[in-house]
Amino acid sequence: MNNLLIKNGLLIHADKQINEDILIRGETIQELGQNLTVSPDTTIIDASGKLIFPGVIDPHTHMGIPIKDGSSADTFATGSRSALHGGVTTILDFTVLGPGQTLCESLETRQKLAAESLCDVGLHINITRFEPEILDEIPLLIKKGYNSFKVFTTYEEAGMMLSYGQIEAVAKIIGENDGILMVHSEDNETIMAASEPFSDRSETHPKYHAYARPAEAEAVAIQTLGEISTRTNCTIYIVHLNTAQGLAVAAEFPLLKVETCPHYLMLTEDVYEQDDGTMFVASPPLRKQNDQDALWQGIQNGQIHTIGSDHCPFCLADKTADIPFQDIPNGMGGVETLFPGLLAQFIKRNIDLSLLTQLSSRNAAKIFDLDAIKGSLSVGAHADLLIIDPKASMQDWELNLDTILDWNAYAGLPAIFPETVIRRGEIVVASGQTQSCSQGELVVSTPS
Numbered sequence: 183m184n185n186l187l188i189k190n191g192l193l194i195h196a197d198k199q200i201n202e203d204i205l206i207r208g209e210t211i212q213e214l215g216q217n218l219t220v221s222p223d224t225t226i227i228d229a230s231g232k233l234i235f236p237g238v239i240d241p242h243t244h245m246g247i248p249i250k251d252g253s254s255a256d257t258f259a260t261g262s263r264s265a266l267h268g269g270v271t272t273i274l275d276f277t278v279l280g281p282g283q284t285l286c287e288s289l290e291t292r293q294k295l296a297a298e299s300l301c302d303v304g305l306h307i308n309i310t311r312f313e314p315e316i317l318d319e320i321p322l323l324i325k326k327g328y329n330s331f332k333v334f335t336t337y338e339e340a341g342m343m344l345s346y347g348q349i350e351a352v353a354k355i356i357g358e359n360d361g362i363l364m365v366h367s368e369d370n371e372t373i374m375a376a377s378e379p380f381s382d383r384s385e386t387h388p389k390y391h392a393y394a395r396p397a398e399a400e401a402v403a404i405q406t407l408g409e410i411s412t413r414t415n416c417t418i419y420i421v422h423l424n425t426a427q428g429l430a431v432a433a434e435f436p437l438l439k440v441e442t443c444p445h446y447l448m449l450t451e452d453v454y455e456q457d458d459g460t461m462f463v464a465s466p467p468l469r470k471q472n473d474q475d476a477l478w479q480g481i482q483n484g485q486i487h488t489i490g491s492d493h494c495p496f497c498l499a500d501k502t503a504d505i506p507f508q509d510i511p512n513g514m515g516g517v518e519t520l521f522p523g524l525l526a527q528f529i530k531r532n533i534d535l536s537l538l539t540q541l542s543s544r545n546a547a548k549i550f551d552l553d554a555i556k557g558s559l560s561v562g563a564h565a566d567l568l569i570i571d572p573k574a575s576m577q578d579w580e581l582n583l584d585t586i587l588d589w590n591a592y593a594g595l596p597a598i599f600p601e602t603v604i605r606r607g608e609i610v611v612a613s614g615q616t617q618s619c620s621q622g623e624l625v626v627s628t629p630s
């Protein structure tokens with residue numbers, strides 16, 4: 183069994199920051215405090231001057247998801263390796279409901295792929311068809327620890343959309359069984375109207391992607407979803423919130439939880455004018471500076487609860503220019519740069535680092551009922567943690583990424599990568615380099 187003592191670090195808890203040593207035995211944290219007694223076989227890491235954060239939980243990734251002609255570029259194996267390098271020790275990905283499959287079958291299929299992951303993995307259950315048999319599976323899945331389900335208010339042409347009436351029926355069942363409903367929130371009718379001028383498919387410039395999926399679509403969807411959450415008493419988690427209007431509406435409804443993404447916090451729609459503009463095509467699209475400012479405000483006033491990468495990367499060759507903008511694969515990578523980029527922003531903006539712990543691990547653990555084992559530096563929890571040198575250079579990190587991808591969205595922005603990453607007691611990143619390590623484990627929720 184692995185015994186590790188991490189000495190002299192500053193622990194960045196969600197509610198306080200304190201100098202304490204951490205004793206790890208096997209996969210869990212055994213003791214916290216000063217002058218801990220350790221056995222002779224204990225490996226000691228001196229973390230003087232370093233910050234210790236809980237391992238990051240990325241609540242929103244799409245490893246190797248099928249798209250029209252192919253799949254997103256990272257598999258669970260490759261994406262999870264780069265996740266660990268950036269300090270993400272747990273990812274929460276999604277099932278993919280194949281034609282004719284039940285929800286349980288879709289879970290089994292995805293679990294087999296997720297078994298390749300090097301970080302720990304949880305799975306949200308995608309509901310992209312509305313059928314009585316499917317609704318019947320929801321209570322059973324929640325009992326088994328799969329308590330989060332996701333639906334889409336758009337992507338009608340891809341056959342993934344549920345109507346608001348159908349979403350309300352799903353929310354009712356999930357609410358009655360103490361689960362959580364996640365929603366991709368862009369109003370389909372608003373998108374259809376805004377897309378109409380481009381229906382001859384002659385435009386290739388990526389900026390039209392943002393014209394065709396306007397900011398109003400988010401606010402319209404969130405208003406209806408907020409009303410559904412109140413009527414059904416179901417917690418609804420708005421994924422990838424990206425607009426000032428959407429945030430203002432979400433703040434009106436107490437049962438809504440809000441996730442945003444690093445791309446909305448660090449980039450604006452101006453990137454669509456760059457030579458590599460097609461690479462930034464993701465749904466929802468990048469927005470304006472005032473939206474970004476509102477999101478940072480929302481982070482500081484507690485209206486935003488989590489930050490997920492929405493990792494759905496493509497390589498340069500996958501997103502060729504000069505095709506109708508509607509055919510550009512949607513999605514960007516971000517799991518590896520998620521925490522390093524945010525940490526640099528929090529330091530530059532002088533925002534309390536305990537808030538970063540809340541947004542990058544603690545809140546996701548609580549929302550998805552993983553907090554018995556994940557998302558905190560506490561006795562009995564999994565020993566998932568990051569050791570960070572706050573004085574490390576914020577530049578030149580791009581030369582040291584651990585990824586199969588040939589493009590990253592955050593080039594030129596500051597980032598601080600962890601020096602050491604420990605996942606369930608195992609050192610998986612040392613001196614900033616990913617080590618060969620054991621497989622990740624599948625995690626399920628355990629309501630407290």
Ligand code: URP
Binds near residue numbers: 465494
């Ligand atoms: O463009 C994106 N984000 N693709 C992934 C699927 C989704 O809607 O989150």
Ligand code: ZN
Binds near residue numbers: 422466
């Ligand atoms: Zn989405």
Ligand code: ZN
Binds near residue numbers: 242243244492494
């Ligand atoms: Zn997504």
